Amino acid sequence: MPLIYALVSYHSTIIASHTSPTLTGNFAQVSTALLNRLDFSNDSKLSYSYHQYCFHYIINKGFVYLTIADELYNRLLAFHFLSELQNAFTAKKSNELSRAKFTENEFDSDMSAAFTDLFTKYNDVNNCKIATITNQLSDIHSTMLNNIDLAVNRNASLEDLNSRTENLSSAAFSFNRHSRTLKRKMWYRDLKSMMVLGSGLASVGYIWAASKCGGLSLPHC
Numbered sequence: 206m207p208l209i210y211a212l213v214s215y216h217s218t219i220i221a222s223h224t225s226p227t228l229t230g231n232f233a234q235v236s237t238a239l240l241n242r243l244d245f246s247n248d249s250k251l252s253y254s255y256h257q258y259c260f261h262y263i264i265n266k267g268f269v270y271l272t273i274a275d276e277l278y279n280r281l282l283a284f285h286f287l288s289e290l291q292n293a294f295t296a297k298k299s300n301e302l303s304r305a306k307f308t309e310n311e312f313d314s315d316m317s318a319a320f321t322d323l324f325t326k327y328n329d330v331n332n333c334k335i336a337t338i339t340n341q342l343s344d345i346h347s348t349m350l351n352n353i354d355l356a357v358n359r360n361a362s363l364e365d366l367n368s369r370t371e372n373l374s375s376a377a378f379s380f381n382r383h384s385r386t387l388k389r390k391m392w393y394r395d396l397k398s399m400m401v402l403g404s405g406l407a408s409v410g411y412i413w414a415a416s417k418c419g420g421l422s423l424p425h426c
Contacts, residue, residue, distance in 0.1 A: 211272040221312040223320030293319040
């Protein structure tokens, strides 16, 4: 999963490039085709996938720092590589960055050692610094996954709590509804009982009055 090819260009003019010694291919031609499609007016940092390769690049003030890597090569490591390449180039050629025109491959010899060192560093899986960066990236990835899992679990807990709250609210509504219904029934039953009791008392009173007043028509009262 190595870095395969890298370049520095000003707009679409490649001014320095390097290919991994163990690999061959038309990487420069493919890169030129990509450079011709880029917008150099804005600084950017992007990646493109093409078959089994990935193109990673940084555009800064019209200069392009690009690498082609195996599709399985870690993207963040590729951008660490490009950042170091940018720093190496600007350190060596700081007095020439304001030029308006550059010729093709004019800095190949000047950047050869920097390219070789960076390729050796970033293609060495046993390199302790690269291993540290990779482990940090893995830790970040694991932490992100753990946070996502916690968020999912928390969301599940909230959903469960919401469900319980909805059930409780439903039960409370049902209880209130049944309570109102029961209260109405009790009120009607009490009213009926009071009416029956009132009617009975009225009947008893009438009978008592009739016995005292000489008959049902109460002639003596």
